Amino acid sequence: MSRDVVILGAGMHPWGKWGKNFVEYGVHAARAALKDAGVSWQDIEFVAGGATMRNGYPGYVAGATFSQALGWQGNEIMTCYAACATGSQALAAARAKIQAGQCEVALVVGADTTPKGFLAPQKGERPDDPDWVRFRLGITNPTYFSLYAQRRKDLYGATDEDFATIKVKNAEHGFSNEFARYRKKFTVEEVLASPMVASPLRLFEICATSDGGAAVVVASKEYADRLGSQRQVKIGGISTVSPKFASADVEMPDIATDSAAASNAYSFRASIAQKAYEEAGVGPEEVSLAEVYDLSSAMELDWYEYIGLCPQGDAEKLLRDGDTRIGGRVPVNASGGLACFGEAVPAQALAQVCELTMQLRGEAGDRQVSDAKVGVTGNQGLFGHGSSVVLLR
Amino acid sequence: MDEADTHLIGSRCKRCGTYFFPGNVTFCRNPSCDSDEFDAVPLSREGTIWSYTDAQYKPPEPYVAADPFEPYAIAAVELAKERMIILGQLAKGVTVDDVTTGMQVELQLQTLFTKDGQDYVSWVWQPKR
Numbered sequence A: 001m002s003r004d005v006v007i008l009g010a011g012m013h014p015w016g017k018w019g020k021n022f023v024e025y026g027v028h029a030a031r032a033a034l035k036d037a038g039v040s041w042q043d044i045e046f047v048a049g050g051a052t053m054r055n056g057y058p059g060y061v062a063g064a065t066f067s068q069a070l071g072w073q074g075n076e077i078m079t080c081y082a083a084c085a086t087g088s089q090a091l092a093a094a095r096a097k098i099q100a101g102q103c104e105v106a107l108v109v110g111a112d113t114t115p116k117g118f119l120a121p122q123k124g125e126r127p128d129d130p131d132w133v134r135f136r137l138g139i140t141n142p143t144y145f146s147l148y149a150q151r152r153k154d155l156y157g158a159t160d161e162d163f164a165t166i167k168v169k170n171a172e173h174g175f176s177n178e179f180a181r182y183r184k185k186f187t188v189e190e191v192l193a194s195p196m197v198a199s200p201l202r203l204f205e206i207c208a209t210s211d212g213g214a215a216v217v218v219a220s221k222e223y224a225d226r227l228g229s230q231r232q233v234k235i236g237g238i239s240t241v242s243p244k245f246a247s248a249d250v251e252m253p254d255i256a257t258d259s260a261a262a263s264n265a266y267s268f269r270a271s272i273a274q275k276a277y278e279e280a281g282v283g284p285e286e287v288s289l290a291e292v293y294d295l296s297s298a299m300e301l302d303w304y305e306y307i308g309l310c311p312q313g314d315a316e317k318l319l320r321d322g323d324t325r326i327g328g329r330v331p332v333n334a335s336g337g338l339a340c341f342g343e344a345v346p347a348q349a350l351a352q353v354c355e356l357t358m359q360l361r362g363e364a365g366d367r368q369v370s371d372a373k374v375g376v377t378g379n380q381g382l383f384g385h386g387s388s389v390v391l392l393r
Numbered sequence B: 001m002d003e004a005d006t007h008l009i010g011s012r013c014k015r016c017g018t019y020f021f022p023g024n025v026t027f028c029r030n031p032s033c034d035s036d037e038f039d040a041v042p043l044s045r046e047g048t049i050w051s052y053t054d055a056q057y058k059p060p061e062p063y064v065a066a067d068p069f070e071p072y073a074i075a076a077v078e079l080a081k082e083r084m085i086i087l088g089q090l091a092k093g094v095t096v097d098d099v100t101t102g103m104q105v106e107l108q109l110q111t112l113f114t115k116d117g118q119d120y121v122s123w124v125w126q127p128k129r
């Protein structure tokens, strides 16, 4: 048995379009997490930084950038990039280091500053780059979100009202969240009146990009106990698995799926949480709440199924029964989700972990999920990256 | 060009038979196959709509949009023999109201845009009559 690793502290910089350097968000979040943990910066032995691709060299070496900004003090450093799963991968590295007995306490930080407007591919003619090819063909990010949304309508009877209801629910959840960027309530009618972007999804149903920063302090259980911490949250499991060939998911940025002519077809997204559950020794039926990647309102429904909250095709029922709102059986995106945050890629998976940490400690204020014991995150992004973290009280 | 004979060209692994599209592969990606030899093969020119959507806003470059921008529809189409899904625009004039999941479509060529006097042609999906 490897030793238990716990979250001692969590901290965030509010999401927004602040236009500041990403380092500022990261350091703000890190200091908040250290304070929350009751650990001094100089006690941190290892820093795992989530890289940002949009902020030059300091972003590629984020672990060092944050360490220097907090004050060089001889700690070990690593930086990783794994698209949407970046934060989980950095967390997994810190956990492994602690499990291996190479350190007792570590800091994990992710932060991003996003450019204005749409995310566009790099300039130049690059017909070998799938990301270039798909934009050339007119296939954008909302295309992928909407293909899944439309399929839910045709296969499972999802309605435009269901999709709008997700947005309304998450907007209500995030309304009181001091870290959320959008804190405005919506009605179903308002969402349905927003302009159609890619049928059947509308402007208010597709997530924006944001600036933001999130951090956690993780430690061995022994270290946390020695510190006398009464607010530990145990890391039950972390999954950062790759897809399996043949991946049957229609996936950004590809214009075709794998061919399953000579292999079995697998759903990558449905496989991600499985390993985290197995490590944690819990099943989806024990989950108290979940934070999942609602890049679009409709995608949240897919996630109910990917993380096992219901069988495939039953997500609409879960939503309509009110099971996934705060007060329901298994609230999803109590933080407000991406609908209220917008995506800050290298910070987002950590933000999900921060929310679960607050919830499992019973410190989530107006959006507290009652008797939260088991939390799960789910996210997935470009180039075969995805992750899931199970936290236990 | 003979419309009825229009095919997408993919690659097929000589050892395991897995198809690839786009066909610019160097190594077989089937984990139980270490082949690096492929045949260029025509892919099925008919398939079944897996799902569909449209674009109501002009995409960023490198998309070359007509001025004014004309919305267009997109389909993800499942090819039975290859057991894969390929994305593409639906033929000009076809909207999301004209198609359903499960509908049969076939491949056509269409000029996506003209730049410096040169036509840029791509595949599009046309519902079968």
Ligand SMILES: [Zn+2]
Residues within 6 Å of the ligand: B013, B014, B015, B016, B017, B018, B028, B029, B030, B033, B034, B035
């Ligand atoms: Zn092969």
